[in-house]
Each structure stands twice: as C-alpha cells, then as structure tokens.
Amino acid sequence: MIKAIIVDDERFNIRNLQSLLNSQHSEIEVAGTATSPSQARGLILDLKPDVVFLDIQMRGMNGFELLKSLDERSFEVIFVTAYDEYGIMAIKFSALDYLLKPISIIELNKAVDKIKDRISTKKQNLRLENLLYLLDNQDRDENEKIALPTLKETYLIPVKNIVRCESSNNYTTFFLVDGVSHLISKPMYEYEELLSPYGFIRCHQSHLVNKKHIVSILNEDSGYLIMEYTGSKVPISKQKKSIVKSFFKIQ
Structure with a gap:
C-alpha cells in the first residue's frame, strides 16, 4: 500500500x-x-x-x-x-x-x-544497502549492524541487539535488548531476507524473532516463544509450527 x-x-x-x-x-x-x-x-x-x-x-x-x-x-x-x-x-x-x-x-x-x-x-535500494552493509561486516560478528531509517534519523543497530520484530500493515516495530523500540515505515518482509542468515525465525505472519533471545517454548495452543529482555510471549502460527520445531530439532 x-x-x-x-x-x-x-x-x-x-x-x-x-x-x-x-x-x-x-x-x-x-x-x-x-x-x-x-x-x-x-x-x-x-x-x-x-x-x-x-x-x-x-x-x-x-x-x-x-x-x-x-x-x-x-x-x-x-x-x-x-x-x-x-x-x-x-x-x-x-x-x-x-x-x-x-x-x-x-x-x-x-x-x-x-x-x-x-x-x-x-x-530495492534499501534492501541492497542493508545487504551490502551486512556482507561487508560479516567477518565481525559483534559489529554487524542493520540500518533502520526514520524520518529524522537512521539508526545503525547491532543485529545481536534485536530481540524481535512485529509487523502492522506496512510498518515494522523493532524491539531491542535495552527496552527501546523503533517503528519503521517499511513492511517486515523487507527485513526478513536480511535477518534470516543471522538466526531470525518467522514464527508467525506478524512476528520475526532472534533465536539468540528465545528463552523457552510454551506449549499452549499452537505454541508461544518466550523472549528474554522484553519478556514477550510471541505466538507460533499453525503454519509455522513445523518450521520452528525443525529449527530447534524438536521431535
């Protein structure tokens, strides 16, 4: 839109x-x-x-x-x-x-x-800029960053500090380990392809999470991922349940 x-x-x-x-x-x-x-x-x-x-x-x-x-x-x-x-x-x-x-x-x-x-x-240019930035820094795990552009400022956030992403229409909110969140006027799919190589899982149509910050998997309904720092309870959709299980080698 x-x-x-x-x-x-x-x-x-x-x-x-x-x-x-x-x-x-x-x-x-x-x-x-x-x-x-x-x-x-x-x-x-x-x-x-x-x-x-x-x-x-x-x-x-x-x-x-x-x-x-x-x-x-x-x-x-x-x-x-x-x-x-x-x-x-x-x-x-x-x-x-x-x-x-x-x-x-x-x-x-x-x-x-x-x-x-x-x-x-x-x-396309935004995706390319982010991809090139990550590729240029792929040998320095601690320094890998992604650009999150807002109207007044572009934040360069270490990938390891992103706990999860949540989409709402054409907006994506990034939740960080320090409790700060950034609302970006871009759809989440633009970031999914950039973050997937770094251990991010699309567990739901509206949720993308960093596996490094998953504390546990709650066996209710289709399941929930419990995230550290934010304490978030992120739903797993029925369509994504097998992907999550396979990711963590759960039988």
Whole structure:
C-alpha cells in the first residue's frame, strides 16, 4: 500500500482527486488531506507519506514554499495545478510528475505508475544497502549492524541487539535488548531476507524473532516463544509450527 496525502485549498478538488484515486487505484491509501500549507506541514511530519499530491497556487504559501519549509523531504511529490506555466518550475523542483486541472484519468494513471516504479526502486535500494552493509561486516560478528531509517534519523543497530520484530500493515516495530523500540515505515518482509542468515525465525505472519533471545517454548495452543529482555510471549502460527520445531530439532 502506498500512503498518500492530498493538499489543496479547495475542498472540491480534494474530494475529486480522492474519488479518482479510490475508484482507479486501490493500492493508493489517502491517509490525510489538508486545505492549508500549515496543516499540510503537520500532516507530512506526522504521517510520513510516500507521496504528496500538492496544489501549487494556495493562499498564504504556495506549494514550492511549503516544500522549502521542510528540513527533509523523503516523499515523492506530484504537483497539481490549473496553470500550465508552472510545469517547468515543477520539473526543476524535482517533482515526480505534475497534473493539470481538471485532472485527466489517463494522466493520473501515468503519474501513479511513476509513483509505483519509484517506490519499488527505493525499497530495492534499501534492501541492497542493508545487504551490502551486512556482507561487508560479516567477518565481525559483534559489529554487524542493520540500518533502520526514520524520518529524522537512521539508526545503525547491532543485529545481536534485536530481540524481535512485529509487523502492522506496512510498518515494522523493532524491539531491542535495552527496552527501546523503533517503528519503521517499511513492511517486515523487507527485513526478513536480511535477518534470516543471522538466526531470525518467522514464527508467525506478524512476528520475526532472534533465536539468540528465545528463552523457552510454551506449549499452549499452537505454541508461544518466550523472549528474554522484553519478556514477550510471541505466538507460533499453525503454519509455522513445523518450521520452528525443525529449527530447534524438536521431535
């Protein structure tokens, strides 16, 4: 799912674009809308969108000025404007695309295709960066780290300090030995392939655990893994039970 925010000082324009996205592109989740640059700024910082559909000509502050006011811009931008002369400026501002009002379905579809391609490339690059980092450090077990990017900071966490990971939709929470947790706006499967070589087990659709921190296996229901440090009771799904048993050579 691609998280989007729509910014336009005319509510009709917001409703129109949101309706087009809902009917044509189920992979786009409109997580929030804003009718002013100040409101948009708060939403961007809070929701950390993948893409912002941004009106250029707004009262008080235009779209370019809004972007300049942000210290960091990790999202893609598609400008929406009624004025064709803004197109060149939008391109110079490194926008992914720009749409002219009234919005054409064909042009919207092209813009969404660009969004999907760009975000897919970003995810592939993140996996590659993490993989290369781990491979470069594989001969120094105590120093192996994984990069966990948030909006304001990228944490380099030793793999041995990760107790477990838990997913919720497109987010993953990393629980560490010191009790600290980090919520990352990336799905867990992107990290599973990186962490599996280091003894991490996918014991449930929503849970990935570090075998080094498993204290015991509780024989209730399909089973639970008891984790040290956090004291977590992590469920084992029926589908994963045989994998867990095989991992620990349990008959």
